[in-house]
Amino acid sequence: MFRLAHFSDIHLGPLPDISYRELASKRITGYINWRRNRRFSLDHGIIDRITTDMLAAGPNHIALTGDLVNLALDKEIELAKLWLEALGDPQDISVVPGNHDAYVPGALKRACRAWAPFMTGDHAPPPTGRRGFPFIRVRGSLAMIGVSSARATAPLLASGHFSDGQARKLAALLDEARERGLFRVVMIHHPPVRGATHAAKRLYGISRFQKIVRRHGAELVLHGHTHLATVHRIDGPDGPVPVVGVAAAGQAHGSAKTPAHYNLFDIDGAAGSWRVRFTRRGISAGEEISDISSSTLY
Template identity: 65%
Template sequence: MESGDLLLYKRAMFRLAHISDVHLGPLPAVTYRELASKRVVGYVNWQRHRRHFLHDGVIDAIVGDLKGACPDHLAVTGDLVNLALDGEIELARQWLETLGDPRDVSVVPGNHDAYVPGAFDKICRAWGPWMAGDGQADPVGRYTFPYMRVRGRVALIGISTARATAPFMANGFFGNGQARRLAALLDDAAGKGLCRVVMIHHPPVKGAVAQHKRLVGIGRFQQVVARHGAELVLHGHSHLPSLYWIGTAQKPVPVVGVAAAGQGMGGRNPPAQYNLFGIEGEAGQWRVHLERFGLVGAAVLPARIAELELAPHSAQVSLSPH
């Protein structure tokens, strides 16, 4: 393909970047009062494990490379913070401002963002501009999810599975109310001939994570997608680059995970990555191309790790940097 033709081809595509599980650090000062809750478990885990492998230098490298790809939009699928401390929530708001205009960045919350009771309401107030649907008049809150944004020929639909849970639990929840609202948004987007991309933190697939981390309502979510359709589902939470398929045999829907954006080298999970999707086509004939970029070996700059056309024949393929 000639260079000019290649440039036109890229411009015709909608380029969507995807990161998740940023876990911004370091932790701000923590008071004894703040630790008198589930936070004490997370604080110990941070001190013993996470702080050694999750750090802002890695995030900066990932975001810098991602911006160099000039995506049309960025999806962030949760866990921006660790313990949902007030200082963390404000730091995450400032970090979101560095990513771009809220119109160009869509966020859904993760379990760490709603770590303790009351945290969810705080992130909704702080991060609302990045979690509001087009033309939304009501303040962002639990009942404004799912939200929908239309960018070009793509409908970005953001779900919240975030809820405060007991110590040692990290479950997500997808209930009947969101299921009804998601079905309506999927139908609305389909009627407009849009490519429907659903963003969710917890993987809506059985066996993707341990039982104490799984999504409650997987079957409900999959039933909605099977009945109403979607073209792509993006998630985080597992800290793994993965690909599953849900929906029906006639209309399979790819479900794509990504390694944690703040994960450094040496941890038990793959180091930081981001996904870059190229979306083109028209209603009923959408084509989705996936490229994964991330840290490899001692490199300080991300490299292309994997490339795949998300066609039905690739069902149940799991991508990894190894």
Template identity: 60%
Template sequence: MFRLAHISDIHLSPLPALTLRELISKRITGYINWRSNRKDSMTGGTLDTLVADMKTQAPDHIAVTGDLVNLALDEELETAQRWLKTLGDPADVSVVPGNHDAYVPGALKKTRRFWAPWMRGDREASANSPVEFPYLRVRGDVALIGVSSARATAPFMATGDIRERQARKLGEILDETGERGLFRVIMIHHPPVRGAAPSHKRLLGIGLFQRTVRKHGGELILHGHTHLATRYEIEGPSWKIPVICVPSASQGFGGNQNHRPPAAFNLFAIAKTNAVWSCQMVERGIVDEHMTIRTIREHDLTVGAVLTSV
């Protein structure tokens, strides 16, 4: 059995001091949003409590699906690098970037450099090559496939995208790992499901992504971005593929954004019995103002099961 933990939308705090030059950009809107909506409700104490509980579950691997920072300032990227070192060895933690990690032009290039050890595929790591997406990591019978939907956008926009080159390579990786009989987990920040995010936050290229997995397959898709605990499904070659989101790992109980669920993580127990994959999902998260963490729900995500949105 392989135990995979999933967290997302870390939004490390507090924000470092910004210069006037840094504010004269899209960052001014993000700074105002942070001060008015996130400063008091998304805290490092919540994140620390959640991660401590997650580690007691002894996962074999941790998937982090983006938005580690807020405005992609250099100091934030360095802080996130230090945080990743505390989260786990790069071989045991896989990261894909989110829109906040690519907040302004040029930021994503820096993000890839600062967090490279956690975003390199196995081939790139062995050759110490630059980060490329999608990447492939194989751990036991599980293939971890990292797709980047991150891009810099205009003010008040938080869209992501996937384009033909990345989709084509994703299909090749899915074919290769499918032929090897691996359980294929695709990690992406934006939800690849229509209607899962408002138009100014959606993934551009949802149709391309869905056509790719419909043709080439996959067993599980993990994403973040919406800060919600949701389950969807999209069509695979002859089965339904679960699409799972997790709340922000820093969201406190209540606060200014009390319409958002408090911090949680998902734990997936992946196993194969008589050549049939099974996957049990456990949701654990904060349940009260004392930051008590408990199991919230459990789901059987056996490949091929028909899932409904929740």
């Protein structure tokens, strides 16, 4: 059995000191949002409790689907690097970036350089930006395939993009992993499902992504971004493919969003006969971490 853990949308805080020059961009709207909303709804003590419980569950690998930071300040990116290094060995943790990690032009490249050990595919050079994706990392019976939907956008927008170039590379990696009999997990920040979020936060290229999965297959798609506990399904060549979202890892109770949790997938079997047990563990109404739900995906 292979145990895979999934969490997302860390939004590490509090924000470091920020200069007027750094605010002279889209960051001003994000800073206002942080001051008015996000700093109250995200509890970074909860992040510590979530990650401690997740590590105690003994996962063979951890998938982190983006938004480690808030405004992509240099100090935030460096803090996130140190936080990742404290979390575990880069070989055991796979990361894809989110829209907050690419908040302003140039931020994605800086994040990729800082977090490269967690985003580098097997026998591949470290990513230096969007062109470094998708990557593939084979761990046991799993192929972890990381796609980047992150890009800098205009103020009040948080959309993502899945390009033709990534689509071609993803198709090749999915075929390669299928030929090796691997369980294929695709990681992406934005949900590749219509109606999963409103237009300003949507993924451009949903049809392109779903076409690739429909033709080439996948066993599981993981995403973040919405801060919600969701399970959708999209068509694959051998039947529906689960698309699983997760709450923000520090989301406190009392918000409209789902309280903090992480996902566990216990994966067994072989190509054509996979068995997947899916458990959500997170903060309950009594502030204890426990199983929220458990089900069978396959």
